[in-house]
Amino acid sequence: xxxxxxxxxxxxxxxxxxxxxxxxxxxxxxxxxxxxxxxxxxxxxxxxxxxxxxxxxxxxxxxxxxxxxxxxxxxxxxxxxxxxxxxxxxxxxxxxxxxxxxxxxxxxxxxxxxxxxxxxxxxxxxxxxxxxxxxxxxxxxxxxxxxxxxxxxxxxxxxxxxxxxxxxxxxxxxxxxxxxxxxxxxxxxxxxxxxxxxxxxxxxxxxxxxxxxxxxxxxxxxxxxxxxxxxxxxxxxxxxxxxxxxxxxxxxxxxxxxxxxxxxxxxxxxxxxxxxxxxxxxxxxxxxxxxxxxxxxxxxxxxxxxxxxxxxxxxxxxxxxxxxxxxxxxxxxxxxxxxxxxxxxxxxxxxxxxxxxxxxxxxxxxxxxxxxxxxxxxxxxxxxxxxxxxxxxxxxxxxxxxxxxxxxxxxxxxxxxxxxxxxxxxxxxxxxxxxxxxxxxxx
Amino acid sequence: xxxxxxxxxxxxxxxxxxxxxxxxxxxxxxxxxxxxxxxxxxxxxxxxxxxxxxxxxxxxxxxxxxxxxxxxxxxxxxxxxxxxxxxxxxxxxxxxxxxxxxxxxxxxxxxxxxxxxxxxxxxxxxxxxxxxxxxxxxxxxxxxxxxxxxxxxxxxxxxxxxxxxxxxxxxxxxxxxxxxxxxxxx
Numbered sequence: 001x002x003x004x005x006x007x008x009x010x011x012x013x014x015x016x017x018x019x020x021x022x023x024x025x026x027x028x029x030x031x032x033x034x035x036x037x038x039x040x041x042x043x044x045x046x047x048x049x050x051x052x053x054x055x056x057x058x059x060x061x062x063x064x065x066x067x068x069x070x071x072x073x074x075x076x077x078x079x080x081x082x083x084x085x086x087x088x089x090x091x092x093x094x095x096x097x098x099x100x101x102x103x104x105x106x107x108x109x110x111x112x113x114x115x116x117x118x119x120x121x122x123x124x125x126x127x128x129x130x131x132x133x134x135x136x137x138x139x140x141x142x143x144x145x146x147x148x149x150x151x152x153x154x155x156x157x158x159x160x161x162x163x164x165x166x167x168x169x170x171x172x173x174x175x176x177x178x179x180x181x182x183x184x185x186x187x188x189x190x191x192x193x194x195x196x197x198x199x200x201x202x203x204x205x206x207x208x209x210x211x212x213x214x215x216x217x218x219x220x221x222x223x224x225x226x227x228x229x230x231x232x233x234x235x236x237x238x239x240x241x242x243x244x245x246x247x248x249x250x251x252x253x254x255x256x257x258x259x260x261x262x263x264x265x266x267x268x269x270x271x272x273x274x275x276x277x278x279x280x281x282x283x284x285x286x287x288x289x290x291x292x293x294x295x296x297x298x299x300x301x302x303x304x305x306x307x308x309x310x311x312x313x314x315x316x317x318x319x320x321x322x323x324x325x326x327x328x329x330x331x332x333x334x335x336x337x338x339x340x341x342x343x344x345x346x347x348x349x350x351x352x353x354x355x356x357x358x359x360x361x362x363x364x365x366x367x368x369x370x371x372x373x374x375x376x377x378x379x380x381x382x383x384x385x386x387x388x389x390x391x392x393x394x395x396x397x398x399x400x401x402x403x404x405x406x407x408x409x410x411x412x413x414x415x416x417x418x419x420x421x422x423x424x425x426x427x428x429x430x431x432x433x434x435x436x437x438x439x440x441x442x443x
Numbered sequence: 444x445x446x447x448x449x450x451x452x453x454x455x456x457x458x459x460x461x462x463x464x465x466x467x468x469x470x471x472x473x474x475x476x477x478x479x480x481x482x483x484x485x486x487x488x489x490x491x492x493x494x495x496x497x498x499x500x501x502x503x504x505x506x507x508x509x510x511x512x513x514x515x516x517x518x519x520x521x522x523x524x525x526x527x528x529x530x531x532x533x534x535x536x537x538x539x540x541x542x543x544x545x546x547x548x549x550x551x552x553x554x555x556x557x558x559x560x561x562x563x564x565x566x567x568x569x570x571x572x573x574x575x576x577x578x579x580x581x582x583x584x585x586x587x588x589x590x591x592x593x594x595x596x597x598x599x600x601x602x603x604x605x606x607x608x609x610x611x612x613x614x615x616x617x618x619x620x621x622x623x624x625x626x627x628x629x
Contacts, residue, residue, distance in 0.1 A: 117467065
């Protein structure tokens with residue numbers, strides 16, 4: 001059962017990858033105006049279905065069946081041997097982050113990681129001699145809690161309509177990053193280790209992570225304002241969200257080599273510090289206000305959403321620290337967020353009616369990691385052709401096709417993005433894959 | 444502490460799968476000071492031996508070695524026999540626990556393997572060693588799997604009269620680890 005908490009923490013990564021549909025992936029990850037983006041801009045809750053997708057089928061769940069040992073953690077219980085030889089954590093993360101689609105070839109871990117160690121240099125490569133880059137980032141892992149907790153896994157509506165009240169559990173990693181210090185990055189591409197031979201060594205590998213879990217309650221209101229001549233439709237939305245937090249963990253851990261007086265490596269020293277809370281050892285709560293506005297001008301829609309316009313979060317827990325000798329110490333502490341720590345989301349779309357072309361762009365910035373996308377969709381009879389480019393801690397590209405079959409739409413997308421660890425070289429080293437998705441209908 | 448361990452594991456695992464093998468290729472030759480890798484000796488009656496890099500060997504510390512699959516050790520020694528007699532030269536690899544200060548006394552330490560060759564006067568030969576690390580050498584396997592061990596070389600020359608030249612050309616230790624083997628049964 002030692003693996004259970006591990007699997008739980010893996011599952012919590014689900015919230016890192018936004019629930020992008022296959023249509024969005026085909027446009028490089030573009031988020032179109034519509035109810036599907038109501039989490040990012042509350043005004044869209046009142047915006048007619050416009051451009052965003054219909055309900056999608058969670059085809060990705062199929063891959064969690066033990067039928068697919070490379071992505072199913074449940075194989076651990078049904079067939080431990082198959083799990084140990086076949087499970088691929090990277091593929092699992094990848095599929096889990098895209099439950100709306102079935103990935104034909106999820107990102108694959110390298111078959112071999114080779115450490116070539118000499119007294120004066122260390123080189124890390126994959127089996128083919130390409131250097132591996134131990135540098136990846138997902139989400140924002142900076143220290144201190146914020147009221148921007150991970151999006152709930154699902155919402156239970158308590159009351160619908162213009163005013164809506166809903167409740168949902170959330171658990172997720174807000175960010176996870178691993179990065180080498182510049183000195184280590186230099187040393188790892190095969191350069192001399194001499195720069196590292198100091199005490200303490202400047203060559204460090206640092207891991208930062210932040211995760212939380214709890215229950216969230218959201219009260220939101222969105223409505224169309226009375227039509228004004230010459231302006232088009234204006235939609236407004238506000239949302240108040242509160243949470244009661246059960247779990248919180250944030251940690252910064254670093255490893256550095258230790259050399260003896262002759263300059264020979266003798267081991268690795270670890271240091272870690274962080275903050276945690278779990279039932280019986282602290283808890284947290286918070287409130288935040290989101291605001292959104294959307295503007296409809298003939299064939300164009302523009303939206304601005306502000307998450308955490310005003311927010312406050314407080315966690316009571318324990319700070320911990322281990323020093324180089326491995327001594328562990330902890331002390332109770334209360335941590336709170338800044339009051340003003342907003343995250344902005346802007347997006348827009350324009351429909352060239354005569355051409356059957358839809359183009360859109362979005363960007364998210366502020367207290368969350370910067371992302372941006374630009375994409376388009378071309379209608380050709382019942383078929384849709386798509387392409388787009390995006391930036392999500394690395395460039396990504398997407399092309400896709402869709403077919404309207406009565407009430408059901410079928411989507412295929414081929415995306416290329418930088419895979420963690422083996423990535424870093426753009427499209428060539430990027431990872432291309434087809435995905436398949438189904439949804440109820442096009443708007 | 445547990446949380447810390449968990450986070451470290453979670454971070455390690457994204458790069459990992461049931462088919463991912465971590466291969467450590469340690470160039471042990473580079474850890475031996477250059478002036479000790481080659482030399483010239485006068486062989487006295489009764490023979491002589493050279494211990495590299497010294498009696499205590501080279502300490503090797505490998506975190507996660509419990510996931511050891513297999514490995515191998517490859518060595519090569521060039522010998523020039525300048526004595527007037529036929530000479531037997533040998534290259535031996537020994538392994539001992541981290542705390543063993545003398546790898547060559549048979550106390551806690553074990554022989555991994557040995558290669559030897561006979562050289563006529565004025566003959567030059569390369570003595571090569573290629574030792575697998577698997578169940579065929581259980582004592583060595585256990586020591587390496589402990590993650591903290593010492594490894595040392597002994598170059599030996601049988602009795603002779605005159606000088607020999609030797610040069611260690613290669614000492615590569617390769618270890619293959621599969622981290623998924625650390626996952627216990629449910």
